[in-house]
Amino acid sequence: xxxxxxxxxxxxxxxxxxxxxxxxxxxxxxxxxxxxxxxxxxxxxxxxxxxxxxxxxxxxxxxxxxxxxxxxxxxxxxxxxxxxxxxxxxxxxxxxxxxxxxxxxxxxxxxxxxxxxxxxxxxxxxxxxxxxxxxxxxxxxxxxxxxxxxxxxxxxxxxxxxxxxxxxxxxxxxxxxxxxxxxxxxxxxxxxxxxxxxxxxxxxxxxxxxxxxxxxxxxxxxxxxxxxxxxxxxxxxxxxxxxxxxxxxxxxxxxxxxxxxxxxxxxxxxxxxxxxxxxxxxxxxxxxxxxxxxxxxxxxxxxxxxxxxxxxxxxxxxxxxxxxxxxxxxxxxxxxxxxxxxxxxxxxxxxxxxxxxxxxxxxxxxxxxxxxxxxxxxxxxxxxxxxxxxxxxxxxxxxxxxxxxxxxxxxxxxxxxxxxxxxxxxxxxxxxxxxxxxxxxxxxxxxxxxxxxxxxxxxxx
Amino acid sequence: xxxxxxxxxxxxxxxxxxxxxxxxxxxxxxxxxxxxxxxxxxxxxxxxxxxxxxxxxxxxxxxxxxxxxxxxxxxxxxxxxxxxxxxxxxxxxxxxxxxxxxxxxxxxxxxxxxxxxxxxxxxxxxxxxxxxxxxxxxxxxxxxxxxxxxxxxxxxxxxxxxxxxxxxxxxxxxxxxxxxxxxxxxxxxxxxxxxxxxxxxxxxxxxxxxxxxxxxxxxxxxxxxxxxxxxxxxxxxxxxxxxxxxxxxxxxxxxxxxxxxxxxxxxxxxxxxxxxxxxxxxxxxxxxxxxxxxxxxxxxxxxxxxxxxxxxxxxxxxxxxxxxxxxxxxxxxxxxxxxxxxxxxxxxxxxxxxxxxxxxxxxxxxxxxxxxxxxxxxxxxxxxxxxxxxxxxxxxxxxxxxxxxxxxxxxxxxxxxxxxxxxxxxxxxxxxxxxxxxxxxxxxxxxxxxxxxxxxxxxxx
Numbered sequence: 001x002x003x004x005x006x007x008x009x010x011x012x013x014x015x016x017x018x019x020x021x022x023x024x025x026x027x028x029x030x031x032x033x034x035x036x037x038x039x040x041x042x043x044x045x046x047x048x049x050x051x052x053x054x055x056x057x058x059x060x061x062x063x064x065x066x067x068x069x070x071x072x073x074x075x076x077x078x079x080x081x082x083x084x085x086x087x088x089x090x091x092x093x094x095x096x097x098x099x100x101x102x103x104x105x106x107x108x109x110x111x112x113x114x115x116x117x118x119x120x121x122x123x124x125x126x127x128x129x130x131x132x133x134x135x136x137x138x139x140x141x142x143x144x145x146x147x148x149x150x151x152x153x154x155x156x157x158x159x160x161x162x163x164x165x166x167x168x169x170x171x172x173x174x175x176x177x178x179x180x181x182x183x184x185x186x187x188x189x190x191x192x193x194x195x196x197x198x199x200x201x202x203x204x205x206x207x208x209x210x211x212x213x214x215x216x217x218x219x220x221x222x223x224x225x226x227x228x229x230x231x232x233x234x235x236x237x238x239x240x241x242x243x244x245x246x247x248x249x250x251x252x253x254x255x256x257x258x259x260x261x262x263x264x265x266x267x268x269x270x271x272x273x274x275x276x277x278x279x280x281x282x283x284x285x286x287x288x289x290x291x292x293x294x295x296x297x298x299x300x301x302x303x304x305x306x307x308x309x310x311x312x313x314x315x316x317x318x319x320x321x322x323x324x325x326x327x328x329x330x331x332x333x334x335x336x337x338x339x340x341x342x343x344x345x346x347x348x349x350x351x352x353x354x355x356x357x358x359x360x361x362x363x364x365x366x367x368x369x370x371x372x373x374x375x376x377x378x379x380x381x382x383x384x385x386x387x388x389x390x391x392x393x394x395x396x397x398x399x400x401x402x403x404x405x406x407x408x409x410x411x412x413x414x415x416x417x418x419x420x421x422x423x424x425x426x427x428x429x430x431x432x433x434x435x436x437x438x439x440x441x442x443x444x445x446x447x448x449x450x451x452x453x454x455x456x457x458x459x460x461x
Numbered sequence: 462x463x464x465x466x467x468x469x470x471x472x473x474x475x476x477x478x479x480x481x482x483x484x485x486x487x488x489x490x491x492x493x494x495x496x497x498x499x500x501x502x503x504x505x506x507x508x509x510x511x512x513x514x515x516x517x518x519x520x521x522x523x524x525x526x527x528x529x530x531x532x533x534x535x536x537x538x539x540x541x542x543x544x545x546x547x548x549x550x551x552x553x554x555x556x557x558x559x560x561x562x563x564x565x566x567x568x569x570x571x572x573x574x575x576x577x578x579x580x581x582x583x584x585x586x587x588x589x590x591x592x593x594x595x596x597x598x599x600x601x602x603x604x605x606x607x608x609x610x611x612x613x614x615x616x617x618x619x620x621x622x623x624x625x626x627x628x629x630x631x632x633x634x635x636x637x638x639x640x641x642x643x644x645x646x647x648x649x650x651x652x653x654x655x656x657x658x659x660x661x662x663x664x665x666x667x668x669x670x671x672x673x674x675x676x677x678x679x680x681x682x683x684x685x686x687x688x689x690x691x692x693x694x695x696x697x698x699x700x701x702x703x704x705x706x707x708x709x710x711x712x713x714x715x716x717x718x719x720x721x722x723x724x725x726x727x728x729x730x731x732x733x734x735x736x737x738x739x740x741x742x743x744x745x746x747x748x749x750x751x752x753x754x755x756x757x758x759x760x761x762x763x764x765x766x767x768x769x770x771x772x773x774x775x776x777x778x779x780x781x782x783x784x785x786x787x788x789x790x791x792x793x794x795x796x797x798x799x800x801x802x803x804x805x806x807x808x809x810x811x812x813x814x815x816x817x818x819x820x821x822x823x824x825x826x827x828x829x830x831x832x833x834x835x836x837x838x839x840x841x842x843x844x845x846x847x848x849x850x851x852x853x854x855x856x857x858x859x860x861x862x863x864x865x866x867x868x869x870x871x872x873x874x875x876x877x878x879x880x881x882x883x884x885x886x887x888x889x890x891x892x893x894x895x896x897x898x899x900x901x902x903x904x905x906x907x908x909x910x911x912x913x914x915x916x917x918x919x920x921x922x
């Protein structure tokens with residue numbers, strides 16, 4: 001195949017549909033059952049998925065009466081899955097607002113070592129007052145300053161991952177010389193948000209850097225992605241919107257001097273699969289019936305930052321919502337939801353129903369052939385390099401996708417039939433391993449002579 | 462057996478002897494090889510050890526030329542071992558000075574969930590300027606303030622672990638009610654060092670709290686241990702010193718209102734095992750010959766906070782060393798080293814040789830019978846509840862201990878022959894599971910009526 005589809009499995013307790021835990025087949029305590037996730041990872045690996053992904057926020061959201069609450073911390077869970085899988089990539093969400101760079105750089109380098117090059121970091125800035133108040137702040141820093149901090153955090157983290165050259169190890173037992181201290185490069189970073197003096201206490205990891213992933217689609221988010229991200233998860237409701245986003249982000253990436261091929265764009269897809277289209281639609285409707293609309297109303301009011309009394313279930317959204325740049329939270333999610341409601345003239349009840357499946361991500365109900373057609377259409381139509389697959393119900397939705405849709409994609413030559421043994425996550429996404437400081441120094445000298453544009457992430461630090 | 466010996470395996474790259482990496486049998490890169498640790502964990506589990514333990518500091522120490530450098534972050538490594546073992550406890554070191562309580566409480570609760578109740582936390586305050594400078598500080602906070610912060614950190618962490626009662630889960634699919642919000646208790650903590658508003662985002666873990674471990678032996682450290690610790694790792698060179706420490710710490714524990722049985726004291730032991738005593742001594746001497754004394758001199762100067770020029774290799778320690786309360790670092794290690802040198806009239810060279818084996822922990826060279834005799838003598842002689850076993854060379858030193866010493870301890874009825882299926886680490890150490898807030902509230906009311914003294918950790922929060 002000339003261009004390979006990338007598929008990421010976004011894992012979440014009983015599935016992405018908010019009512020999935022109420023189905024007879026579901027275990028409502030799946031979120032903290034490590035065996036549930038081990039089985040999901042095995043299924044995804046059987047389907048030769050590129051990677052697994054876990055979202056995260058350091059906060060207990062809302063009311064535990066309303067929906068399943070409590071999760072295993074993502075890096076911990078993915079470390080277990082590193083030990084119980086062989087090939088699949090492991091992408092954990094972690095916040096640049098509520099972590100110390102030295103600690104987080106260590107943890108991702110450690111996951112990369114123990115998984116032999118399969119770690120990825122979904123970089124988030126973490127909106128919301130509730131999270132802030134778990135870390136000694138009254139409220140979250142405002143949107144732009146969170147992104148400014150995130151940029152310094154990532155720059156510094158790259159320096160930490162580069163604080164060892166690849167070949168520090170000497171291993172001369174006779175002379176008693178273990179390594180070459182000249183190949184250790186302490187960051188000596190003094191920035192606006194952080195200062196970190198010393199080198200990391202772990203050798204450079206198999207991938208050099210874990211795969212860098214990003215999912216914010218606000219203006220700040222897209223600029224951040226263009227500068228740093230190698231894979232982007234995004235919520236896009238229509239082919240046209242997805243094409244516009246794809247073109248915009250590839251353009252911004254080029255404008256930073258990076259190769260647009262170096263950033264893979266994966267829209268979210270909630271596939272509701274049936275053996276006929278009617279069966280798929282019935283499954284979707286069954287799930288929608290289990291939604292508790294009063295809870296949805298509360299959450300929508302929170303997202304839109306309006307009093308819940310202004311959101312009548314059978315009315316349309318109020319006309320006078322605040323402009324998105326006044327939202328110090330999930331700006332791009334806010335815009336997507338308002339745009340969806342206005343475009344399709346949805347009532348609040350209908351909007352909650354649409355959001356219940358994938359929290360703003362696209363739900364598509366159909367036969368395996370129809371799901372594969374949609375994937376192919378977006379993939380070949382300039383809208384996607386792959387998909388972030390968000391099964392509405394787990395484990396059954398992932399099993400269906402792997403058993404029914406993946407074989408079709410393989411027959412069409414769109415998707416791999418097996419893993420390349422020993423391949424890192426970065427290699428699977430078609431991305432180069434960042435050279436270490438010594439090699440980059442030499443390369444940089446050569447590049448300067450040739451007046452070539454810097455195109456690798458390595459040029460960032 | 463009436464009283465059970467507790468054995469913890471302290472794992473460290475190629476072993477605890479600083480020159481162990483130079484032996485022909487050793488892999489100098491073992492510290493970042495996850496397969497090395499998986500094999501060690503299997504060996505320790507074959508020997509029915511209580512637990513594994515990993516030390517930690519968030520810093521790259523010294524010069525990589527001098528000795529193996531770089532480690533897998535301990536909670537990450539122990540999470541891998543949780544997935545590849547069944548019974549053994551998993552004790553990770555983590556700093557109260559360089560972590561956020563919400564993050565660390567989540568990580569330990571997560572490890573406890575994925576290991577089904579086998580997590581332990583070795584609480585450290587982390588001395589030294591180098592670590593401080595990796596976290597935006599010019600120098601470490603002084604000794605007493607580190608311990609004050611540690612106490613608030615642990616109090617708050619206990620509140621976070623108690624922020625869910627055990628039975629929050631309701632799981633009524635028909636009514637759409639997942640849990641009982643009245644059983645969630647946000648800490649709403651506003652302290653001197655931390656403020657944390659919300660509940661943890663993970664249910665109460667199998668053990669309630671992970672096993673709480675501590676290893677500082679300064680005055681501050683012993684007071685801290687008396688208040689919080691359930692297991693204590695300590696360096697004791699002689700039976701008399703160990704007895705004094707044991708009695709002192711059990712007494713301090715009683716003075717805080719806790720049951721002295723609720724704190725298990727495990728001195729470190731570096732067993733150098735030979736089929737004859739002469740062979741054991743030869744092994745010890747071979748290791749000592751591989752020590753690089755110039756490196757030892759630098760490290761000793763750092764510990765004692767004197768210029769290296771004042772430490773002649775064939776001279777004794779200077780008479781005018783600073784008093785230990787002037788040392789803003791590892792105070793108890795400082796005292797132990799100075800005391801050892803003075804008591805045995807050691808030259809700097811001899812002292813470095815003695816410290817090379819176990820960094821101040823006791824080295825004992827002998828036959829398996831002799832090692833078992835020593836263990837029995839200390840265990841029955843009021844000096845130890847068990848031992849922190851620190852093999853000088855790994856993996857061979859752990860294999861020797863498991864194959865040669867453990868069977869003797871078992872024959873003498875001192876040590877278990879098999880694990881109790883499903884037993885938690887806390888149960889193995891003979892400690893109660895802390896009751897949740899609801900049960901403790903009820904118990905507390907009953908206790909107040911009966912005028913009983915509070916004796917469980919639960920009474921701390």
